[in-house]
Amino acid sequence: MNKMRKLIGVALLGLWCLSLPMSTLQAVSPAKLREVTAEEVQKIEKAMPRRATVRVSAPRKLLVFWRCEGFFHGSIPVVNKALEIMGKKTRTFDVVITDDYSVFTPGNLKQFDAVCLNNTTGLKFDPKENPERCKALMDFVKSGKGIVGIHAATDNFNQWPQAREMMGGKFTGHPWGSGGTWAIKIDEPDHPLMKAFRGKGFKIKDEIYRTDPPLYSRDKQLVLMSLDMSDPTTKAKASKPTDSDTGITWVKTLGKGRIFYCSLGHNDHIFWNPAILRHYLDGIQFAFGDYKVDTKPKPIVSSGKGTEMGPLEELLEKIRTYDWGQSRLALTKMSDIIKQAHSSPAELKKIEKSLLGVLTSDATRAGKQFVCRELSIIGSGQSVPVLSKMLTGEETSDMARYALERIPGTAVNDSLRGALRQAKGKPKVGIINSLGQRRDKRAVRALGRLIGNSDQTVAAAAAAALGQIADSRATEALAAAKDKTSGKLRILVLDSYLRCADQLVAEGDKIKALAIYKELQKGDMPKPIRTAALRGMISAAKR
Secondary structure (H helix, E strand, O other): OOHHHHHHHHHHHHHHHHHHHHHHOOOOOOOOOOOOOOHHHHHHHOOOOOOOOOOOOOOOOEEEEEOOOOOOHHHHHHHHHHHHHHHHOOOHHHHHEEEHHOOOOOHHHHHHHHHEEOOOOOOOOOOOEEEEHHHHHHHHHHHHOEEEEEEEHOOOOOOHHHHHHHHOEEEEEEEEEOOOOEEEEEOOOHHHHHHHHHOOOOOEEEHHHHHHHHOOOOOOOOOEEOOOOOOHHHHHHHOOOOHHOOEEEEEEOOOOOOEEOOOOOOOOHHHHOOHHHHHHHHHHHHOOOOOOOOOOOOOOOOOOOOEEEEEEEEHHHHHHHOOOOOOOOHHHHHHHHHHHHHHHHHHHHHHHHHHHHOOOOOHHHHHHHHHHHHHHHOOOOHHHHHHOOOOOOOHHHHHHHHOOOOOOOOOHHHHHHHHHOOOOOHHHHHHHHHHHHHHOHHHHHHHHHHHOOOOOHHHHHHHHHOOOOOOOOHHHHHHOOOOOOHHHHHHHHHHHHHHHHHHHHHHHHEEEEEEHHHHHOOOOOOOOHHHHHHHHHHHHHOO
């Protein structure tokens, strides 16, 4: 009898939920969602774009589904709140949030423009057990609607291969854990959905999903960004050959519908990152069908004869004449060739030599910039002499430094110091920054002299670089400069001097560090410096 009453109660509850208008459907999870704090809301609102890239005449409607049959991600309530704020602030879409499977019927889905799978795991979509549910979702997409997948959205549809294919990948592990910081490479810097990142790769602390081929394939979807294996920390976690191509964001079409997936979203702070929020907003507008963008896949091709581009030399010629705004097909194919050659050092050497030939030719500035980006990944000692000759040029200095900063070996530092003596203006400042970035201890003497340079930009860069190097000689140089400078430059010198103290603490030399902190708390020091020095002293004492 008790069992029968329980079944009747569940049935009545289900009927009651189905009777609710969809705008009020907020299902209760078995693991009840926590409240998003006021501080978190403030962070999200501050980082959120004020308006959408594409204006709409009437708000779209987004279904945010967050059910978890497997692992429950703690960021789910933060994501729900971020999407709610995003829709309201940009006046672009209304949000309905639920984990109730009953939403997946043709009648309920027809009011929505896209479905967002917010960190869902192990969803029960089985064509044998839930055929109506599966058909409703697949028909929804193919009819011209959209899917937005956030992080764990690829950890679903275990009994439904068609849906796994739709998502473009299936979770098989995450060697890049949520506590680590990983490098991201922008594969399509000119794609509209990547505008938020301004063509620059970045590092981020988050969990990155592995989605093994053949389900994940550049033949089937357009990959917009992926893990940057030129970063040693990121590459060190790769344990399978296929890890060399780990997609982060991709787009694809299915029938008349659109799929946008992004692997970022395990950690809460992802959703108060302005660039990532803009990226998701643009992706959602794409899924709605309001943002018309290219989704054509760009397969990885070989450099051998018989490929679409022909011999490697033909490809290099296209790079020599490439200019911004033109098709990036040749550039993409070259990047793919380089990825394929990573397992063959001899082949990489040949490709590197060919790319250097572009730099020494009359290639366009855009072509040379592309080459420098690739050399930042595969460059070795043979690239240094060619790149060094570009360091003092106004148009080529930045691109050469971008590559050199990432090439290991003392030859790079030697070339930077050599160019420092000849460079002027902006290139000189850039070279100083690179010496600081590489923490070149042999540059300390020259940098110390440059603090007294009449060009305040040069002087400021030198002070900052010494703070990055932060060895004993840099500390001495900054100590000598702190009483010989004034104004903003003095603040920079003192800040770098503080960095030296912090470095001493990190190295275990508290006594010297505390002496610097004490010195920087004197009454004639600027208040921000005194405050920072006090914090440093307290932190050092706790160690």
